[in-house]
Amino acid sequence: MAAPASPSTDAPHIPVLLGPILEHLSPFDGIWLDGTFGAGGYSRAMLDAGAGCIIGVDRDPAVIEMAQDWALAFGQRLKLVPGVFSQLDQHADGPLDGVVLDLGVSSMQLDQAERGFSFLRDGPLDMRMAQDGPSAADLVNTADEEVLANILFNYGEERASRRIARAIVKARPLMTTAELADVVSSCLPRAKPGQSHPATRSFQAIRIAVNDELGELVSGLEAAERALRPGGALAVVSFHSIEDRIVKRYLAQAANKGGGGNRYAPETAVAQPRFTLEKAISPSKHELAENPRARSARLRIAYRTDAPAGSADRSGLGLPGGAAFLAQLKKAGV
Numbered sequence: 001m002a003a004p005a006s007p008s009t010d011a012p013h014i015p016v017l018l019g020p021i022l023e024h025l026s027p028f029d030g031i032w033l034d035g036t037f038g039a040g041g042y043s044r045a046m047l048d049a050g051a052g053c054i055i056g057v058d059r060d061p062a063v064i065e066m067a068q069d070w071a072l073a074f075g076q077r078l079k080l081v082p083g084v085f086s087q088l089d090q091h092a093d094g095p096l097d098g099v100v101l102d103l104g105v106s107s108m109q110l111d112q113a114e115r116g117f118s119f120l121r122d123g124p125l126d127m128r129m130a131q132d133g134p135s136a137a138d139l140v141n142t143a144d145e146e147v148l149a150n151i152l153f154n155y156g157e158e159r160a161s162r163r164i165a166r167a168i169v170k171a172r173p174l175m176t177t178a179e180l181a182d183v184v185s186s187c188l189p190r191a192k193p194g195q196s197h198p199a200t201r202s203f204q205a206i207r208i209a210v211n212d213e214l215g216e217l218v219s220g221l222e223a224a225e226r227a228l229r230p231g232g233a234l235a236v237v238s239f240h241s242i243e244d245r246i247v248k249r250y251l252a253q254a255a256n257k258g259g260g261g262n263r264y265a266p267e268t269a270v271a272q273p274r275f276t277l278e279k280a281i282s283p284s285k286h287e288l289a290e291n292p293r294a295r296s297a298r299l300r301i302a303y304r305t306d307a308p309a310g311s312a313d314r315s316g317l318g319l320p321g322g323a324a325f326l327a328q329l330k331k332a333g334v
Contacts, residue, residue, distance in 0.1 A: 015041030016294040017237050020281045021100065022049055024301055025233050030097030033057060033227070035085030035220060040067050042100050043078065053077050057091055059084045059130040084130075086219035088227055095229035101220060102237045105129070105207060117207065119181035119199040125174060127207045136206050137175055139334060145169045147332045154320035155214075155242070156205030163187045164202060177203075204240070209334050214319060217243060221250045222311050225274060230306040234275070237299050244280075244298045245318045251277055251302050253313060274310055275302040 018041065028051035034043045037056035047054055056071075056078060058064060064082050071078050081091045085101060105117050117127050127136035140148065145165045152161035164187045168174065171183045181199040188198040208214060224234050238244040254274040278301040283294040319326070 014291045014293070015045065016102070016239075016291065016297045017281065017283060017287070017299045018042065018045055019284075019287065020299055021235055021237075022046075024278070024281075025098060025235060026050075028052070028098065031055065031092065031094070032098040032100065033088055033092060033096050034100050035088050035224070036100075036102045037063055037067070037080070038102065039063075040071070042102060046100075047074055047077055051077070053079065055079045055081060055091055055096075057081045057083050057085055057088055061131060084216060084220075086216045086223055088220060089223040092227055096224075096227045096232055097229060098233040098235070099224040099228060100235045100237075101224070103213075103217065103239060103243050117177075117203075119177055119184075119197055119203055122176055122178035125177055125180055127203075127210045129211045134210065134333065136180075136210050137173075139206060139210055140168055140180060141173050143332050143334065147328060147334070150321060150325055150328060151209045151334075152202055152205045154205070154325055155208040156201035156203075157242070158201040158205060160187055180206075208242075209329065212334075214242065214246065217246055218250065218312055218314060218317060218319070221247065222309075225254065225304065226309040228304040230304055232304045234302045234304070235299060236301075237297055239296050242318075242320060244300075247300050248280070249317045250312050251275055251300060253316060254310065255302070271310075272307040273305055274307045275304060277302050 021042065022045060026049050028046045028049055031053045032046060032051055033055040034040075034046070035057050037043060037058040040056065043054045043056050054074075054077065056067070058080075059082070061082055064080050067080060071080055083091055088099065115123065115126055125135065125137040125140065128134075139151075143151070145162075145168075148168055149161045149165035152158040152164055158164065164184050167183050167187050168180070171179070174180050174183065181197075181203070184199040184202045185197075191198055221234075221236075228234060236247050238247055255277050256271045256273060281299040281301070283291075283297055287294050315323075321328075
């Protein structure tokens with residue numbers, strides 16, 4: 001049966017690597033879950049490609065509310081669920097045929113100054129995707145200098161982390177994105193043409209900490225593994241090296257074929273692979289020309305085997321800072 005005509009697809013941003021997702025994963029038979037629904041770009045495209053049912057999950061309640069009008073046109077084929085993708089296996093009534101995750105903050109959130117995600121639009125220093133819990137202002141105004149420096153270094157890969165953390169503590173209280181961006185920029189050389197804004201890495205780091213994005217990512221990969229049927233597909237689009245490293249190592253662990261041994265060491269027990277993997281996909285030159293936002297994106301696709309679901313060895317995922325840093329964050333209430 002042909003899919004009904006889609007409502008206007010003038011979404012706030014262009015879905016990154018959508019072409020390869022449609023090319024590699026079609027047909028979208030059965031039940032799929034879009035764990036980072038956002039503006040609905042991936043879900044709409046999959047529905048238009050004939051998907052039987054899409055479960056759209058997002059932790060931002062504003063996303064679900066904004067989608068209500070156009071989602072009605074898809075009837076029972078689109079189910080919207082407020083929630084975190086770390087619990088995505090709880091949002092499906094049975095095994096899933098596919099899971100799609102588009103990591104990071106959406107352009108829609110960046111464009112809303114009142115959400116406090118962007119240094120380009122002055123607004124309250126918030127950054128909370130779910131709009132509840134401690135905000136970015138709470139973090140930068142209460143965490144001690146060492147905690148702030150470690151967040152900036154581990155989550156933003158910011159080499160001037162200690163200098164910036166010292167300046168933040170000295171300038172407190174900071175209540176707006178412009179105030180924070182000015183403090184960070186004062187610690188760094190002015191960006192040359194073509195370079196990113198000096199506050200980019202610091203804003204990324206604080207956002208990751210506020211939303212526990214990397215903890216959510218690992219738990220979300222584990223939840224997807226539990227939820228997928230044998231043969232079901234997992235597609236993950238990441239936008240920076242920390243995320244991509246975690247996804248790559250998680251899938252490598254889950255696809256483990258073990259060692260065959262040699263004449264010096266006995267053959268070890270081989271864990272049954274829980275995923276089979278495809279090669280990572282980068283944006284084409286055409287997509288980069290059409291959508292510069294895609295420049296750092298990577299798509300990784302994996303397929304569930306019939307092996308029992310497992311869990312990650314977190315020590316081998318390259319999580320920034322290690323256990324000591326995570327314990328420090330927990331103690332600081334982050």
